[in-house]
Amino acid sequence: MEVDRMLGSAIHPHLRYRDESVPKTSCRSMAGPLPASSILAMRSSLSEPQSEKRMFILGMGFVGQFLSYKLQCQGWTVSGTCTSHMKKKKLEDRGFHIYHLDALEPELSILDHMKHYTHLLVSIPPIAGIGDPMLQHERLLRSSLVNGNLRWLCYLSSTSVYGDCGGELVDEDYPPNPTSELAKLRLASEEGWSNLAHYLGISPYIFRLGGIYGPGRSAIETIIKQDPLSEAQKRRKYRKYTSRVHVEDICQAIMAAANSLSLGKVYNIVDEDPAPREQVSEYARKLVENKWPGLITQQAEEIEWSNVTSNKRGEKRVCNARMKEQLGVQLAYPDYTTGLQSILDKMEAPYVQS
Numbered sequence: 001m002e003v004d005r006m007l008g009s010a011i012h013p014h015l016r017y018r019d020e021s022v023p024k025t026s027c028r029s030m031a032g033p034l035p036a037s038s039i040l041a042m043r044s045s046l047s048e049p050q051s052e053k054r055m056f057i058l059g060m061g062f063v064g065q066f067l068s069y070k071l072q073c074q075g076w077t078v079s080g081t082c083t084s085h086m087k088k089k090k091l092e093d094r095g096f097h098i099y100h101l102d103a104l105e106p107e108l109s110i111l112d113h114m115k116h117y118t119h120l121l122v123s124i125p126p127i128a129g130i131g132d133p134m135l136q137h138e139r140l141l142r143s144s145l146v147n148g149n150l151r152w153l154c155y156l157s158s159t160s161v162y163g164d165c166g167g168e169l170v171d172e173d174y175p176p177n178p179t180s181e182l183a184k185l186r187l188a189s190e191e192g193w194s195n196l197a198h199y200l201g202i203s204p205y206i207f208r209l210g211g212i213y214g215p216g217r218s219a220i221e222t223i224i225k226q227d228p229l230s231e232a233q234k235r236r237k238y239r240k241y242t243s244r245v246h247v248e249d250i251c252q253a254i255m256a257a258a259n260s261l262s263l264g265k266v267y268n269i270v271d272e273d274p275a276p277r278e279q280v281s282e283y284a285r286k287l288v289e290n291k292w293p294g295l296i297t298q299q300a301e302e303i304e305w306s307n308v309t310s311n312k313r314g315e316k317r318v319c320n321a322r323m324k325e326q327l328g329v330q331l332a333y334p335d336y337t338t339g340l341q342s343i344l345d346k347m348e349a350p351y352v353q354s
């Protein structure tokens with residue numbers, strides 16, 4: 001898809017994605033930058049209470065950008081935030097309406113704009129030693145948003161809040177038991193955003209996401225770039241189960257919730273197959289070697305297999321039944337094989353520039 005190509009190459013300039021199927025419906029992001037007059041018109045229309053669907057995305061990261069394209073193509077008005085002026089400019093050039101935001105020191109004028117939106121997606125993670133940066137200003141948020149148009153709020157959380165459950169199948173009623181500092185802060189963020197939503201008379205959606213992958217961020221790119229493993233990736237090596245989800249399916253779930261009349265609640269957003277990390281990595285390596293023989297020069301990760309197998313921690317298998325039954329999500333990528341294959345299929349060439 002066009003979205004994959006634009007985002008994939010935007011996030012990783014060394015990778016090129018095939019421009020294979022430009023959507024037939026036009027949408028603003030495909031048409032290039034908004035003219036200044038349109039931005040002004042949009043700003044002024046945002047101050048008027050209308051029934052139009054308007055999404056404000058706190059944190060235009062990987063998920064935020066994918067979602068914006070999808071929503072804009074469906075006629076939503078979308079605005080979002082990022083932390084750097086350079087990224088703001090890049091996103092504006094691609095047709096997004098962007099605010100520069102440091103969540104630890106938010107400008108009042110941004111909070112003032114937020115209240116004109118009908119939907120709010122929170123995609124900013126907690127900060128170690130601090131907690132949720134936006135919720136440091138909870139009183140200000142409450143007073144800014146209380147008389148606004150907001151009627152839907154979704155907080156993007158993580159399955160890490162469940163902690164290590166000894167390999168059990170974990171649904172949304174399973175008591176969270178976070179162990180790491182960040183997972184504990186994540187749970188506190190869930191509570192904080194839920195409290196804010198309830199104060200505003202909104203029933204919040206809490207989406208507990210598995211490891212996110214998609215074009216531009218997957219085991220395929222890791223193999224091609226031959227980067228060393230990150231600390232989080234190393235930790236996941238020792239897990240028997242690792243839940244993950246393709247970014248397209250996250251967007252699907254968010255859009256189902258945003259269009260739904262049902263009350264918000266906690267949802268696990270994961271695919272069907274919590275396969276161990278090295279299995280996924282091995283599969284990605286084979287896919288790349290088949291498509292571009294000789295490209296990978298690095299040896300497969302050297303793992304003490306006997307130790308890993310005997311020491312593997314159960315963690316958890318995260319259940320996605322509620323997402324499918326109540327949001328009606330039919331996963332486009334039910335497991336890593338379908339997800340990785342589609343990412344590879346859309347890649348034209350592994351390197352186009354040095």
Ligand SMILES: NC(=O)c1ccc[n+]([C@@H]2O[C@H](COP(=O)([O-])OP(=O)(O)OC[C@H]3O[C@@H](n4cnc5c(N)ncnc54)[C@H](OP(=O)(O)O)[C@@H]3O)[C@@H](O)[C@H]2O)c1
Pocket residue numbers: 058059060061062063064081082083084087101102103104122123124125126133156157158159209210211212213
């Ligand atoms: N990656 C995973 O596998 C995974 C798994 C479960 C849950 N999650 C969580 O799900 C959410 C969406 O994931 P993602 O991969 O889309 O995240 P992402 O790409 O890291 O995007 C995070 C966004 O938050 C913004 N941000 C970070 N710190 C900020 C601050 N102090 N002030 C203002 N903005 C700030 C970033 O700004 P910039 O755009 O300027 O960088 C970015 O737009 C995140 O909360 C993430 O932690 C991720």
